[in-house]
Amino acid sequence: MYVGEWYKGKTMGRGRFSWPSGATYEGEFKSGYMDGIGTYTGSNGATYRGQWVMNMKHGHGLKYFSNGDWYDGEWRRGFQEGNGKYEWKNGNQYVGEWKNGLICGKGSFVWTNGNKFDGNWEDGLPKGNGTFKWSDGSFYVGNWSKDSSEQNGTYYPSDSSLQDPEWDPQDLYKVHLSDSQVCPGERVSILPSQKKLAVWNSSKGGGGEKPRRMSVDGRVSVGMERAFDRMNMWEGEDNTSAGDRGRFSDADLLGLQVDQEGVPKMMPIMRLPKACKRQGETISKGHKNYELMLNLQLGIRHSVGRPAPSASLDLKASAFDPKEKVWTRFPPEGSKYTPPHQSTEFRWKDYCPLVFRTLRKLFKVDPADYMLSICGNDALRELSSPGKSGSFFYLTNDDRYMIKTMKKSEAKVLIRMLPAYYNHVRSYENTLVTKFYGLHCVKLNGTTQKKVRFIIMGNLFCSEYTIHRRFDLKGSSLGRTTDKPESEIEATTILKDLDLNFIFRLQKAWFQEFCRQVDRDCELLEQERIMDYSLLVGLHFREVSPNGDLITSGMRTPPGETENDDEPRLSRADMDQLLLDPDMWSRIKLGINMPARAERTVRRSDCEYLLVGEPTGELYEVVMFFGIIDILQDYDISKKLEHAYKSIQYDPTSISAVDPKQYSRRFRDFLLKIFEEEI
Numbered sequence: 001m002y003v004g005e006w007y008k009g010k011t012m013g014r015g016r017f018s019w020p021s022g023a024t025y026e027g028e029f030k031s032g033y034m035d036g037i038g039t040y041t042g043s044n045g046a047t048y049r050g051q052w053v054m055n056m057k058h059g060h061g062l063k064y065f066s067n068g069d070w071y072d073g074e075w076r077r078g079f080q081e082g083n084g085k086y087e088w089k090n091g092n093q094y095v096g097e098w099k100n101g102l103i104c105g106k107g108s109f110v111w112t113n114g115n116k117f118d119g120n121w122e123d124g125l126p127k128g129n130g131t132f133k134w135s136d137g138s139f140y141v142g143n144w145s146k147d148s149s150e151q152n153g154t155y156y157p158s159d160s161s162l163q164d165p166e167w168d169p170q171d172l173y174k175v176h177l178s179d180s181q182v183c184p185g186e187r188v189s190i191l192p193s194q195k196k197l198a199v200w201n202s203s204k205g206g207g208g209e210k211p212r213r214m215s216v217d218g219r220v221s222v223g224m225e226r227a228f229d230r231m232n233m234w235e236g237e238d239n240t241s242a243g244d245r246g247r248f249s250d251a252d253l254l255g256l257q258v259d260q261e262g263v264p265k266m267m268p269i270m271r272l273p274k275a276c277k278r279q280g281e282t283i284s285k286g287h288k289n290y291e292l293m294l295n296l297q298l299g300i301r302h303s304v305g306r307p308a309p310s311a312s313l314d315l316k317a318s319a320f321d322p323k324e325k326v327w328t329r330f331p332p333e334g335s336k337y338t339p340p341h342q343s344t345e346f347r348w349k350d351y352c353p354l355v356f357r358t359l360r361k362l363f364k365v366d367p368a369d370y371m372l373s374i375c376g377n378d379a380l381r382e383l384s385s386p387g388k389s390g391s392f393f394y395l396t397n398d399d400r401y402m403i404k405t406m407k408k409s410e411a412k413v414l415i416r417m418l419p420a421y422y423n424h425v426r427s428y429e430n431t432l433v434t435k436f437y438g439l440h441c442v443k444l445n446g447t448t449q450k451k452v453r454f455i456i457m458g459n460l461f462c463s464e465y466t467i468h469r470r471f472d473l474k475g476s477s478l479g480r481t482t483d484k485p486e487s488e489i490e491a492t493t494i495l496k497d498l499d500l501n502f503i504f505r506l507q508k509a510w511f512q513e514f515c516r517q518v519d520r521d522c523e524l525l526e527q528e529r530i531m532d533y534s535l536l537v538g539l540h541f542r543e544v545s546p547n548g549d550l551i552t553s554g555m556r557t558p559p560g561e562t563e564n565d566d567e568p569r570l571s572r573a574d575m576d577q578l579l580l581d582p583d584m585w586s587r588i589k590l591g592i593n594m595p596a597r598a599e600r601t602v603r604r605s606d607c608e609y610l611l612v613g614e615p616t617g618e619l620y621e622v623v624m625f626f627g628i629i630d631i632l633q634d635y636d637i638s639k640k641l642e643h644a645y646k647s648i649q650y651d652p653t654s655i656s657a658v659d660p661k662q663y664s665r666r667f668r669d670f671l672l673k674i675f676e677e678e679i
Contacts, residue, residue: 014027022043073086081099125146137159140169269549296403299350348441401457432517467540473496473670473674475666505676522668532633535628541621597619598619
C-alpha cells in the first residue's frame with residue numbers, strides 16, 4: 001500500500017509504502033523509486049535510515065541489523081562502500097574502508113579485550129601490511145595473508161608481555177575473527193517501482209471501456225495500446241493543467257504529426273533497420289593484406305608474450321619518452337627471439353611498451369586472452385571501407401578489439417598526450433575516452449620500405465546485445481547527415497547528428513555521473529589541443545514485435561505472439577532486481593550495457609538543420625553503449641586552414657573544424673541537450 005504525494009501519475013515527494021510482510025518504507029520518492037532521505041524497516045526488525053537512489057541505499061546511512069549489529073557510514077548501490085563503522089553485538093568494532101559490502105582497504109579492528117589490528121584488508125580479511133597489537137603493548141608487524149606461505153612478519157614483545165613468542169599469526173583468521181562476520185542485508189522481493197497498482201482510466205464517454213492496470217510510474221502494463229486508446233486517455237480531462245501538458249498539444253503528446261488543417265495524423269511506426277551479415281571481410285590467404293595480418297599477429301605475440309617484471313602503476317617519466325621504442329627483426333627462418341614464419345622478412349616496433357603493458361593491466365585485460373583474441377587461429381576481419389581519414393579498420397573474431405591503421409601525425413599526437421591520457425584513465429575508472437591497448441609499427445623490407453602503424457583499441461559495441469542503431473555525434477551540422485535512403489539503412493550504418501531522432505533519459509545517479517565524466521574528458525582533450533572527436537552511441541531496443549516494429553515503453557507483445565528469447569532482455573521491472581545484485585550490476589558501467597529510455601523527436605519542416613528535434617512523448621526502453629572516439633586529431637595547420645576556408649562559405653558555428661576550446665564547449669552543450677535526467 002502506498003500513501004503519499006503524487007506528480008503526473010508517479011509517486012513523487014514524501015510517502016509511505018508498506019508490504020504485506022510488515023516491512024515499511026517512509027520517506028522521499030521519485031518516479032516510483034525510493035529516492036532521497038528515508039527509513040526502511042524490514043519484516044525481521046532491521047532498520048535503515050539514510051540516503052536512497054533508485055531503491056538503493058546510496059550515500060550516508062545508519063543501519064541496525066536484526067541480530068543486534070549496526071553500521072554507520074557510506075553506501076553505494078545498496079552495499080557498504082567508502083568509510084564506515086561497524087559494531088557487532090558482542091562489542092567488537094571495525095572503523096575504516098569498505099567495498100561492495102565487504103571490509104576492504106585500510107582500517108582498524110578493535111576487540112572488547114583491548115586487542116587491535118591496524119592495516120590493509122581485502123574481501124573481509126586482513127591482506128597485506130598490518131600490525132596486530134595486544135592490550136599489554138606487545139605487537140606483531142608483517143605481511144598478512146590467509147595463505148600461511150605468504151605470511152611473514154616480526155613479533156615485538158613489551159616489557160610486561162604475557163604473549164607466547166611462538167604465537168601463530170594464522171590465529172587472527174582462525175580465532176580472533178571467527179565470530180565477527182558482517183550480517184547480510186534483507187533482500188526485498190518486490191520494490192515499489194515493480195508493484196502494479198490498479199488505476200481506472202477516467203473518461204467522460206464511459207462506454208464500458210476495460211480498466212487498465214498501470215504501474216506506479218504511469219506506464220500501461222498490459223495489452224497493446226493503440227493510438228486512439230491514447231487519445232481517449234485525454235478525453236474529458238478539462239482541468240489538465242498547462243504544466244501537466246508541457247509545451248505540446250494533445251497531438252504532440254501522443255506522438256502525432258499535425259497536417260496543415262491542424263488534424264492529427266499518425267507518425268510512421270519505427271521499425272528495426274534491416275538485418276545484415278556480420279561486419280567485415282575475413283582476411284584469408286590471397287587477401288591483399290594477408291601478410292600484413294600475419295606480421296601484426298607475430299608482433300603482438302612477441303610483445304605480449306615477452307617476459308617482463310610486474311609493472312607498478314606508478315611509471316617513471318622515462319617510460320613515456322618518445323624514444324622509448326623497441327625494434328625487433330623477424331626473418332622468415334626465425335631468430336634467437338622470434339619464431340620462423342611464412343611471411344616475408346619485416347621489422348616490428350613497440351612504442352612505449354611499458355606504458356601500454358601497464359594500461360592493459362589498468363583496464364583489467366588478461367594477457368593470455370588478449371593474445372588469443374588477436375593472434376589465435378581465427379583471422380581478423382577487415383571492415384568494408386576505410387574511414388574518412390583513409391585508415392583501415394580490423395576487428396578480432398570475438399569482436400573485443402579493433403585495430404586501426406594510423407598516420408604518423410596521429411601516432412605523434414598519441415605519444416605526446418600519453419602521460420596525460422595515462423593519468424586520466426588511471427584517475428577516472430568511468431572515463432568515456434577510447435581505451436588504447438598498444439601502439440605498434442610494421443616495417444616491410446624490400447624496395448618500398450613501407451611502414452604501417454597500428455593502434456589497438458577496445459570495441460565499444462562488443463556485447464551480447466544486438467546493436468540496432470549507431471550514431472556518430474559531434475554537435476555540428478555541416479555535412480552531418482547520412483546520404484542513404486531509409487530503405488538502405490542497416491544495423492551497421494553509422495548515422496550522424498542530423499539523423500538523430502531521439503533524446504536519451506538516464507536515471508538520476510547515472511545522469512549525474514555522465515555529466516561529471518563528460519566534463520572531465522572534455523577538459524583533458526581541450527588541454528591536449530584535441531578536436532573533431534565524437535560521441536559514438538549504440539542502441540539496443542528491448543521491445544520489438546515479431547514483424548520488426550519497435551514497441552513503445554507502454555506496449556507489450558500482443559497475446560498469442562511469441563517474444564524473441566535469443567537475446568538477453570532487461571525490462572524496467574527487471575532492472576530493480578538487477579540493481580540490487582552486485583554480480584549483475586558489475587556488467588553495467590557508464591556507457592556500457594546502460595538501461596535507459598529513448599524519447600522520439602521530430603524536426604519541423606522549416607528547421608531541418610536543427611540539431612535536436614522536439615520531443616514527442618514516445619518512449620522506448622533501450623540498452624545504451626557510448627564512448628568518445630577519434631581523439632587523436634589536434635588543431636594543426638590543416639584544420640586551421642579548413643576552418644578559415646569553410647567559415648567564408650558557411651556559418652562558422654556549424655562546421656566541425658573549430659578551436660579545441662570552442663569545440664569542447666559546443667560538444668558538451670550538445671550532449672546536455674540530447675541526454676536528460678529521467679523524471
